[in-house]
Amino acid sequence: MFNNLAPETDSASAPTADASCPKEVIDMRKFNDSIPLKLLRAREATMAFFRPILQEIGLTEQQWRVIRALNEYEELESKQLADICCILSPSLTGIINRLEASGHIKRRKSTEDQRRMLISLTDEAKTMFAGVSPRLEGRYHAIADKLSAEKMALLHELLDEVINLEP
Template structure:
């Protein structure tokens, strides 16, 4: 009988959990979920996105994205606007308060990255990020 192959997907999930253990305390301190932080971070980088593009980049299913955006909008972090050309298209951007939230959290998040880098090594971290980026590009 063949020895089972090590599970790539399980190893990725376990590595994600190990990495997130550094960031969850900061998120909890600011009252944000992981999904909300991903949305804030992506919008900070991309400015304004259509909601379906944001869902894709944040790896959040569209039905879940609706709830995430509703809570962030309620809390004044994002604003949504419908396209003037096509009312079915919804655009999302950070508000000034959302921008400030990102700025307030940045130092703590950077500190967490440095903690990971200290334990894992800068070169290995860069190599890992490059390999993961390459893995994202493969197609079934």
């Protein structure tokens, strides 16, 4: 039997601790124990520290990720950018277009391989990045402080291992 019944009231059954879980389904994880969901929630929790600042400067998470990568690698191909930023190519196409239209990035074609598109930040974007980056770094430190540096380091290690998992 796979269905475990939640207690029924009319409108809502709260996330019950449910101590009456039968042994046949003892290994069945509860909904909230899902690792992918927890990773999603954890990401939301951390992004909550940065979102207000990004919203203030009118950039989305993904746009900032692209700008941050370009600030570090100077010039990148579209595919490299997609890999680094964890954004699929079709999504990146739109992001690049909008960032170019807003004057944050510039593009040129590789002279060797006409397929490749090389992307880099404009001077204005570099200046903007330098101005905003400290504030975001501050929020990052806030996270590390609240969690403790030790746990933060441990989390990094574990996440690296998870990232390297392959089906």
